[in-house]
Amino acid sequence: MITPELIAKCARYVQLKLAHEPAGHDWFHVERVWKMGKRLQATEGGDLFLVELAALLHNLGDHNFGEFNEEKGMLALFGMMDILEIEEADKEQLLNIVTDSKYKGDETTRPRTLEGKIVQDANWLDVLGAIGIARTFAAGGFVGRPIFDPDVPVRPSLSKQVYQRKKREGTSINSFYEKAFRLPERLNTETAKRIAEARLDYINSFLAQFMKEWEGADWEEILRVA
Numbered sequence: 001m002i003t004p005e006l007i008a009k010c011a012r013y014v015q016l017k018l019a020h021e022p023a024g025h026d027w028f029h030v031e032r033v034w035k036m037g038k039r040l041q042a043t044e045g046g047d048l049f050l051v052e053l054a055a056l057l058h059n060l061g062d063h064n065f066g067e068f069n070e071e072k073g074m075l076a077l078f079g080m081m082d083i084l085e086i087e088e089a090d091k092e093q094l095l096n097i098v099t100d101s102k103y104k105g106d107e108t109t110r111p112r113t114l115e116g117k118i119v120q121d122a123n124w125l126d127v128l129g130a131i132g133i134a135r136t137f138a139a140g141g142f143v144g145r146p147i148f149d150p151d152v153p154v155r156p157s158l159s160k161q162v163y164q165r166k167k168r169e170g171t172s173i174n175s176f177y178e179k180a181f182r183l184p185e186r187l188n189t190e191t192a193k194r195i196a197e198a199r200l201d202y203i204n205s206f207l208a209q210f211m212k213e214w215e216g217a218d219w220e221e222i223l224r225v226a
Helices: 004-017 027-044 048-057 070-083 088-101 114-125 129-143 160-165 172-178 190-215 218-225
Strands: none
Touching (some): 004 027, 004 048, 004 070, 027 048, 027 190, 048 114, 088 114, 129 190, 172 190, 190 218
16 A cells, blocks of 8 residues: 555655666656656546655666666565565555656557546656756766767667667767657646657757857847947
């Protein structure tokens, strides 16, 4: 049985576990997904406690920035659920939601349950907007990929294996086109789609300014105004 006490216990555990994660999958990311999940559930429905606990657990078995091993990640998540004393009856549901919430490139699937759709949307919304931009560059610096290289093309498609194992082969600017701009069409809930629209506008504005500065095309406008 999922209770408010279990959710509070899980939140404390995750906060300690991810306190020093440097690549944008830290406690604050989880906290934002948790809060967004609750907001989406309030308008979309579903089991609130299940949404909360799955949102809190969604990164615990993650190997996004190491040598990815999906089976090892799921075993790690099961072990952590044991530590948290989550009942066996809830483990399978939570595992399905967490697994469904992951982005797997072109092999990403739509979640099987409303709770899974909400957690996936909450997770993906954190890829967009100002925070999404900051997280993209934090992740890029962590894995050692360049900010931008005009000779590196945007990859038109990404298999799960390429997305999970070859993060260094792209650039941080390209990643907006390879992931962020492909997420809105995959979002599940109308509430998330409305939020995503505004956040995508912000990314588009940022990229337009970035390219102006990259090409040195902004200085004429600045001096003309001055």
